[in-house]
Each structure stands twice: as structure tokens, then as C-alpha cells.
Amino acid sequence: MRASHTCPKCKHPEVLFVPTVADRDDRDNVRPLSLHVHHLDWKDIEMGTLQAYVCRSCGYTELYTAGAASLPVDKLPGAKLLQAKG
Numbered sequence: 001m002r003a004s005h006t007c008p009k010c011k012h013p014e015v016l017f018v019p020t021v022a023d024r025d026d027r028d029n030v031r032p033l034s035l036h037v038h039h040l041d042w043k044d045i046e047m048g049t050l051q052a053y054v055c056r057s058c059g060y061t062e063l064y065t066a067g068a069a070s071l072p073v074d075k076l077p078g079a080k081l082l083q084a085k086g
């Protein structure tokens with residue numbers, strides 16, 4: 001859907017790209033939805049901002065993570081890099 005701009009479910013040829021997906025924190029502030037937030041006393045570091053592709057007909061939505069290739073695996077709690085078995 002990201003490359004073809006066609007919905008894989010209903011074949012509609014119009015897709016809405018949304019560069020950030022809204023989320024709320026525990027203080028009810030709106031922030032971008034991300035894979036992980038590293039909280040420091042003076043700021044939060046958000047890693048892996050999620051982006052959405054939405055079919056304009058049926059609403060089917062795909063999520064992708066911006067900058068996936070440069071995410072620091074060792075800073076994402078519980079994350080494991082899985083490689084194709086060859």
C-alpha cells in the first residue's frame with residue numbers, strides 16, 4: 001500500500017498518508033505514537049515514530065515506523081533483531 005498507493009483489501013486506488021499518529025501520555029498531553037519513549041527528567045526521547053497509510057474507501061490502515069534502519073536495538077526494551085533463516 002505504501003508503494004502501490006492501492007488498498008490490498010478492496011483495491012481502492014487512493015491512500016491517505018499520515019506522517020504522525022496521535023497518542024496521549026499519562027498527563028493527557030498529545031504526542032506522536034512511537035515504539036518506545038525513553039524518559040529523562042528534563043525530556044522524553046521518542047524512538048520509532050509510527051506513520052499510517054489509510055485506505056480512503058474501506059479504512060484499512062497500515063502502520064510503518066519511520067527511520068527503521070537506524071533504530072538503536074539496544075535501547076528498545078525487549079527488542080530482538082530477527083534475521084531470515086537461510
Ligand SMILES: [Zn+2]
Pocket residue numbers: 007008009010011012055056057058059060
Ligand atoms: Zn480499502
